[in-house]
Amino acid sequence: xxxxxxxxxxxxxxxxxxxxxxxxxxxxxxxxxxxxxxxxxxxxxxxxxxxxxxxxxxxxxxxxxxxxxxxxxxxxxxxxxxxxxxxxxxxxxxxxxxxxxxxxxxxxxxxxxxxxxxxxxxxxxxxxxxxxxxxxxxxxxxxxxxxxxxxxxxxxxxxxxxxxxxxxxxxxxxxxxxxxxxxxxxxxxxxxxxxxxxxxxxxxxxxxxxxxxxxxxxxxxxxxxxxxxxxxxxxxxxxxxxxxxxxxxxxxxxxxxxxxxxxxxxx
Amino acid sequence: xxxxxxxxxxxxxxxxxxxxxxxxxxxxxxxxxxxxxxxxxxxxxxxxxxxxxxxxxxxxxxxxxxxxxxxxxxxxxxxxxxxxxxxxxxxxxxxxxxxxxxxxxxxxxxxxxxxxxxxxxxxxxxxxxxxxxxxxxxxxxxxxxxxxxxxxxxxxxxxxxxxxxxxxxxxxxxxxxxxxxxxxxxxxxxxxxxxxxxxxxxxxxxxxxxxxxxxxxxxxxxxxxxxxxxxxxxxxxxxxxxxxxxxxxxxxxxxxxxxxxxxxxxxxxxxxxxxxxxxxxxxxxxxxxxxxxxxxxxxxxxxxxxxxxxxxxxxxxxxxxxxxxxxxxxxxxxxxxxxxxxxxxxxxxxxxxxxxxxxxxxxxxxxxxxxxxxxxxxxxxxxxxxxxxxxxxxxxxxxxxxxxxxxxxxxxxxxxxxxxxxxxxxxxxxxxxxxxxxxxxxxxxxxxxxxxxxxxxxxxxxxxxxxxxxxxxxxxxxxxxxxxxxxxxxxxxxxxxxxxxxxxxxxxxxxxxxxxxxxxxxxxxxxxxxxxxxxxxxxxxxxxxxxxxxxxxxxxxxxxxxxxxxxxxxxxxxxxxxxxxxxxxxxxxxxxxx
Numbered sequence: 138x139x140x141x142x143x144x145x146x147x148x149x150x151x152x153x154x155x156x157x158x159x160x161x162x163x164x165x166x167x168x169x170x171x172x173x174x175x176x177x178x179x180x181x182x183x184x185x186x187x188x189x190x191x192x193x194x195x196x197x198x199x200x201x202x203x204x205x206x207x208x209x210x211x212x213x214x215x216x217x218x219x220x221x222x223x224x225x226x227x228x229x230x231x232x233x234x235x236x237x238x239x240x241x242x243x244x245x246x247x248x249x250x251x252x253x254x255x256x257x258x259x260x261x262x263x264x265x266x267x268x269x270x271x272x273x274x275x276x277x278x279x280x281x282x283x284x285x286x287x288x289x290x291x292x293x294x295x296x297x298x299x300x301x302x303x304x305x306x307x308x309x310x311x312x313x314x315x316x317x318x319x320x321x322x323x324x325x326x327x328x329x330x331x332x333x334x335x336x337x338x339x340x341x342x343x344x345x346x347x348x349x350x351x352x353x354x355x356x357x358x359x360x361x362x363x364x365x366x367x368x369x370x371x372x373x374x375x376x377x378x379x380x381x382x383x384x385x386x387x388x389x390x391x392x393x394x395x396x397x398x399x400x401x402x403x404x
Numbered sequence: 405x406x407x408x409x410x411x412x413x414x415x416x417x418x419x420x421x422x423x424x425x426x427x428x429x430x431x432x433x434x435x436x437x438x439x440x441x442x443x444x445x446x447x448x449x450x451x452x453x454x455x456x457x458x459x460x461x462x463x464x465x466x467x468x469x470x471x472x473x474x475x476x477x478x479x480x481x482x483x484x485x486x487x488x489x490x491x492x493x494x495x496x497x498x499x500x501x502x503x504x505x506x507x508x509x510x511x512x513x514x515x516x517x518x519x520x521x522x523x524x525x526x527x528x529x530x531x532x533x534x535x536x537x538x539x540x541x542x543x544x545x546x547x548x549x550x551x552x553x554x555x556x557x558x559x560x561x562x563x564x565x566x567x568x569x570x571x572x573x574x575x576x577x578x579x580x581x582x583x584x585x586x587x588x589x590x591x592x593x594x595x596x597x598x599x600x601x602x603x604x605x606x607x608x609x610x611x612x613x614x615x616x617x618x619x620x621x622x623x624x625x626x627x628x629x630x631x632x633x634x635x636x637x638x639x640x641x642x643x644x645x646x647x648x649x650x651x652x653x654x655x656x657x658x659x660x661x662x663x664x665x666x667x668x669x670x671x672x673x674x675x676x677x678x679x680x681x682x683x684x685x686x687x688x689x690x691x692x693x694x695x696x697x698x699x700x701x702x703x704x705x706x707x708x709x710x711x712x713x714x715x716x717x718x719x720x721x722x723x724x725x726x727x728x729x730x731x732x733x734x735x736x737x738x739x740x741x742x743x744x745x746x747x748x749x750x751x752x753x754x755x756x757x758x759x760x761x762x763x764x765x766x767x768x769x770x771x772x773x774x775x776x777x778x779x780x781x782x783x784x785x786x787x788x789x790x791x792x793x794x795x796x797x798x799x800x801x802x803x804x805x806x807x808x809x810x811x812x813x814x815x816x817x818x819x820x821x822x823x824x825x826x827x828x829x830x831x832x833x834x835x836x837x838x839x840x841x842x843x844x845x846x847x848x849x850x851x852x853x854x855x856x857x858x859x860x861x862x863x864x865x866x867x868x869x870x871x872x873x874x875x876x877x878x879x880x881x882x883x884x885x886x887x888x889x890x891x892x893x894x895x896x897x898x899x900x901x902x903x904x905x906x907x908x909x910x911x912x913x914x915x916x917x918x919x920x921x922x923x924x925x926x927x928x929x930x931x932x933x934x935x936x937x938x939x940x941x942x943x944x945x946x947x948x949x950x951x952x953x954x955x956x957x958x959x960x961x962x963x964x965x966x967x968x969x970x971x972x973x974x975x976x977x978x979x980x981x982x983x984x985x986x987x988x989x990x991x992x993x994x995x996x997x998x
Contacts, residue, residue, distance in 0.1 A: 138861070139784045145869065146796055153800070153876050162880040164816060165897075175812050182813060186806040193770065193799045200777040201792060204713075207781045213715045213974040214779025220719035223775045227767040235760040235806060243753055245812035250749035267575075267667070286664040287671050298666070332667045333568040333575060334679060336744070336819065340885040340897075345815045349746035350567055350679050351662020367897050371819035371887050373561050375568060375576040376487035379890035 139205030143198040150194035154187060165341050168362040168387065172343035174245035181241070185234055249344075254325035254357035259318060262327040264297060265335035265348040268377030270368060271296040274311040274397060281327075282307025289331060311400050317386040319393040320363050326356045336372035339385055347372050360387040418956040428538070430530035431956060435537045436516025437850065442537075442544060443508035443839075446499050448923070449548070451916050453496040460484045462902070462909035464892045478556055487577045489891035490559035494578075495550070497562030498586065502593050503544050505697035505832060508839045510635070511540070511600050513704060514628040516850065518604060520947045521625050523613025523964045523986075525957045527603045536603070540596035547589035550582045558583035561889065563690065566660030566682035570652040571674075574667050584653050587646040594643035597635050604632035613946075615966035619721070620985070622945045622970040623710075626724050627703020630731045634692045634699070637735070642689035645682065652677070683742055691738035692731075694831050698798075699727055701838025702769060705791045708841045709773060711943045712788035713780035714981055716971035716994055718772050726765035726772075733762045743811040744818050752811040759809035766802055770795060781974075786860030787941075790841035793868045794834055800872075801830025804879060819889070822882020825875045833871045840867070840922070847926075848940050852952040853933030859925040863918055870915025877904050942982055944972055949986050969993060 156162055167176055216223070262273040262281055275281050282304040289298035299307040318324045328337065330348035337356070338345040341364075346356050370381035388396065419425045429435060459468050460483075467482030478488030515537075519527055527533045550557035558578045560569040564586065573580030608621070608629040621629075648659040652674075660682045661674035706723060710716055717723055739747065739755030773795050782788065804826040807813045817823060840863075847855045886893070886901055893899060939948040946964055947954070964986040975991050977983040983991050 138789075139782070142784070142789060142792070149796075149869070149872050149876075153872070156880055162884045164883060164885055175815060178810065178812050179807070179816065182806050182810065186803045189806075190799065190803045193774065193803075194796060197774050197777070197792070197795060197799070200774060201782065204777055204780050205782040205784050209781075211781065213781060216718060216775040216778040220717075220722050220772055220775070223718065223771040224722060224768050227764055227771055231767045232761070232764040235763045235809075236757070238806065239756055239760045239810060242756075242810040242812045246749065246752065249812075249815075250752075286666050289666040289671075290669055292669070332665050333571070334565055338819070338887070340816070343815060345744050345818055347745050350665055351677070352680070352746055354746050367895060369887055369895075373490070373559075373565065373568070373889045376485075376490065376559060378490070379486060379892055380894070382895065 140202050143202035143205075146194055146198035146201070150191055150198070154191060157183060157187065166362075167343055168341045168360050168364070168366070169343050170359040170361060171245065171248040174248055175343045178238075178242045178245050182238055185238060189231065249356070249358070252357075254355070255323050258323035258325035258357055260325045260327065261316065261318070262297075262329060263316065263337060263348075264329045264331055265337070265370065265374075265381075266296070266331040267333065267375050268370070268381040269314070270316075270335075270337075270370075270381070270383040272313050272316045272383075273297055274313070274400075276309025276311055276401065278306060278309055280306040282310050284329070286331070309401070311397065311404055313400050315384045315386055316368065317388060317393060317396050318360060319390040320387050321359065321361055322390070323357055323359045326358070328354045328356065333374050334372045335370045335374050335381070338369050338371045339366055341366045342385070345371060360385070363387050363389060428534060430526070430534050432515050432519050432527050432530070432533060433850075433954065433958075435533050436512055436514070438537050439507050439515055439540070440512035442541060443504045443512055444923075444926075446503035446507070446544065448919070450496050450500040450504060451919060453492045453499070455913060455916055456484070457489060457492055457496065458909040458912045460489055460891065461893070462906040474551070475556055484891065486891045487559055488556065490561070490889070491557045491578050491582070493889065494559055494561050494586070495547070495557050498547055498590075500832060501562055501693065501697070502590065503540075503547070505835050506597065506693070507540065509700035509704060509835055509842065510628060510631050510696060511536070511597075513624070513839075513842050513846070514604055514631075514700060515600070517846065517947055518625055518628050519607055519611065520950070520954065520958050521622050521945050522608060522611055523616050523946050523959070523966060524607060524611035525959060525963065528606045528611055529603050532599050533603050536596045536599035539592055539599065543589045543593035543596060546585055546592060550578070550585040550589075553581045553585065555580060556582055558586050563686060564649070564682075565686075566649070566652075566679050567662070567665060567677075569682070570649055570660040570677075571665070571667060571672060572653055574670065574672075580653075584650060587649045587653075591643050591646035591650070594639040594646070597639045598643075601632035601635040601639070604628055605636070608632075613963045613966060616985075619724075620966055620969055622703075623706040623717075623720070623723055624700075624703040627700050627706075627727060630727050631696050631699045634696055634731050634734060638689045638692040638696065641685055645685035645689070649682070680742075680745065680747060683745055683747075684738075687738040687741045688735070690741065692734040694827070695730055695734045697831050697835045698838075699730065701794065701835045702727065704838045704842040704845075705794045706773070707945070708787050708791040708845045709776075710971045710973065711845075711941050712783045712785065712791070713776060713973070714783070715776065715780045715974045716969075717776045720969070720971070723769055723772055726768045729765040730762060733758050733765070737762060740809055740811075740814070743814045749811075756809055756811055759805070763802075763805065763809075770799055770802075785844070786855070786857060786864055787841050787845035789861070789864045789868075790837050790844060793864065794837035794841060796868075797829055797834040797837055797871065800876070801826055801828070801834055805830070816885070817882055819887060820882035821878045821886045821888055824888050825878025825882060828878065829871070829875045833875060837867075840864075843926070845941065846947070847929065848936030849947055849952045849954070851930050851933070852936055853929055853931075854936045854940065855929040855933060856925050859921055863922045863925065866915055866918030866921075870911055870918065873911035874908050874915060877908055880904065942980065944968070944982050944984050945970055946985055949984055969995070
């Protein structure tokens with residue numbers, strides 16, 4: 138029984154590592170300028186975590202095999218170096234390793250969160266509500282009109298609560314259901330929630346950020362590949378949570394200008 | 405501490421009536437069994453809920469037989485509605501985290517064995533102890549009652565993030581009465597845990613028998629003691645948070661609701677609250693809660709493992725200091741649940757490093773367990789298999805923490821199945837393995853009968869292999885970007901992952917069915933099991949020095965005197981390779997190697 142158990146642990150450990158080594162399940166290809174750092178960090182962590190995982194499981198399995206059901210006559214032995222050696226190993230090898238990982242990982246985080254958006258970034262406002270995203274472009278004046286919460290009305294499609302009669306800045310605002318952006322241009326996303334908590338997750342963009350009701354946040358990123366990508370909500374927001382999504386359309390500058398014009402005409 | 409010659413008469417007479425003996429009992433052992441019984445009921449409810457969810461995820465259109473009786477609106481014809489999936493998910497998490505993982509390893513085993521292992525005849529405050537159980541029982545009834553109110557249980561998850569949890573029924577089905585019942589239940593639960601923790605701490609500090617110095621306490625006692633200290637501070641924060649949440653519902657306050665929210669086209673009459681405040685309060689409790697579940701399991705596993713290795717751990721002290729370090733750090737890491745929550749991004753870095761640092765004491769504990777196996781004389785039985793399985797699970801679940809502790813990687817893994825796999829392995833499965841190890845180990849002491857070893861091993865094999873088949877693929881799904889808390893994976897991106905979900909569901913059904921073998925073994929052995937001797941595992945701690953089951957006053961009206969460190973195995977004595985803690989026999993003490 139002990140030997141079977143030892144073998145089972147070892148087989149499970151190796152079997153668990155196989156899909157990782159063979160890259161069977163991997164995230165979709167990165168389309169952002171900052172994503173490379175995250176992916177590298179993920180790979181480095183995987184190597185170090187994988188070594189720790191396999192080493193611990195294999196040694197556990199081996200010791201169970203070797204030291205179970207020994208005859209009564211055999212004496213108890215102690216691990217060479219005792220607890221001191223193991224504590225030293227935990228502190229020096231594992232402790233330093235994870236701290237170093239953490240320190241290197243801050244580069245990717247800093248790239249996204251500790252640098253301001255460029256002044257010429259494309260400003261888009263994203264609004265999350267149960268259970269849809271809407272996006273707003275400021276129009277030719279470059280200014281977003283104010284939101285009047287009491288005027289928000291799904292039936293009249295006034296998703297942002299804009300008062301185009303009285304607010305001059307709102308008049309040219311363009312509201313859309315998908316987020317179209319030009320390729321290789323930084324996007325400055327202003328995030329607003331109208332009801333409960335939501336999240337903005339685009340796997341390919343390596344971006345995930347919650348919408349916080351009562352707290353408008355902003356994000357910036359630069360998409361590098363033309364294509365259509367899913368935006369999903371990852372913060373439990375109610376019964377329609379699983380179906381709350383929109384699309385990110387990354388297009389050439391030319392196509393984007395055309396698209397924006399079409400959308401402006403539809404307002 | 406009591407004098408060695410002191411004959412202590414029991415300060416409350418053994419009860420005779422059924423009610424005082426089995427229902428409103430003051431005996432810590434009965435209260436321990438009550439907690440365990442409550443956890444047992446809760447865990448099978450939680451298991452059935454997980455089965456329903458898993459079947460629905462794998463085959464969304466399948467009418468699950470019998471589920472329509474649970475809720476006609478929520479599961480018409482047996483097919484779950486999206487909201488009912490979330491409601492079951494909320495109840496699964498709530499029941500499992502609070503009423504199983506907190507209740508069994510800590511309150512259940514701790515109540516039964518802590519006083520015996522320190523050499524006391526009971527806890528110092530038996531009435532408070534009784535109250536702690538019945539308060540917990542009421543909390544459980546209130547939580548489950550949410551199934552029977554018109555809109556059903558809340559759908560906001562066991563974390564109940566505001567403002568979804570604070571706005572009332574306008575935010576979704578179950579967010580009115582169901583959510584209030586949830587908050588009331590958890591607030592009551594906190595009271596029970598606070599009362600229990602007070603008793604545990606005072607028993608450990610004040611009720612130790614003659615000779616039982618702190619370093620002579622078994623590791624299980626240390627684990628329960630440390631957990632009580634965590635519980636005292638963590639639940640003391642969650643309780644007021646729940647009260648504030650209730651006030652937002654019933655008194656029109658706005659602690660967690662900011663201004664200008666528009667739900668269903670209606671402007672909400674709230675202003676000035678903070679949604680992140682709930683997350684801070686909740687996770688200030690929520691992360692230490694992980695250790696409330698796992699530290700008692702570490703103590704139990706150490707205790708079981710040492711007895712079966714026939715040697716003490718390489719260092720008794722280092723394990724204690726590491727558990728204390730984990731408890732201390734547990735308060736500084738909670739922000740890692742909130743990296744992408746909108747919290748100041750600099751805070752994320754500040755929370756990241758203590759989280760990574762917690763790896764060090766956790767690694768020390770694991771290395772000492774594995775290192776102690778070297779050169780030991782390991783005995784294989786169901787209890788030791790579960791204890792060894794615990795180490796494997798704890799390593800697997802713990803290592804994925806390397807990823808989630810880093811804010812940059814968390815961007816990709818947050819709210820995915822990677823997180824679900826991580827916490828299920830490290831907190832739920834590992835703690836359950838601790839519970840199983842403790843059950844197979846101590847069953848003979850509690851009932852006077854042995855559990856069936858063959859059934860135990862069948863249970864072990866299905867559970868060990870099954871748990872890996874369920875939770876390892878969760879990590880792979882998360883790495884691809886499979887989002888959690890979705891009732892269906894309908895979009896183009898996640899649809900190709902459905903075969904993995906089906907595999908997991910089949911594994912979950914089989915592994916869950918194996919838990920019925922455990923239940924059968926538990927009940928059958930209780931009445932018809934082989935009679936147990938006083939010390940079947942040749943243990944050294946005080947619970948093995950008294951009859952099975954123990955008499956009402958534990959030590960027959962006389963308190964024991966302790967002469968030895970807790971784990972004197974691998975020695976030469978008149979009893980064989982071990983010496984009991986209360987044996988006056990003089991031996992060469994086995995001490996830490998360092």
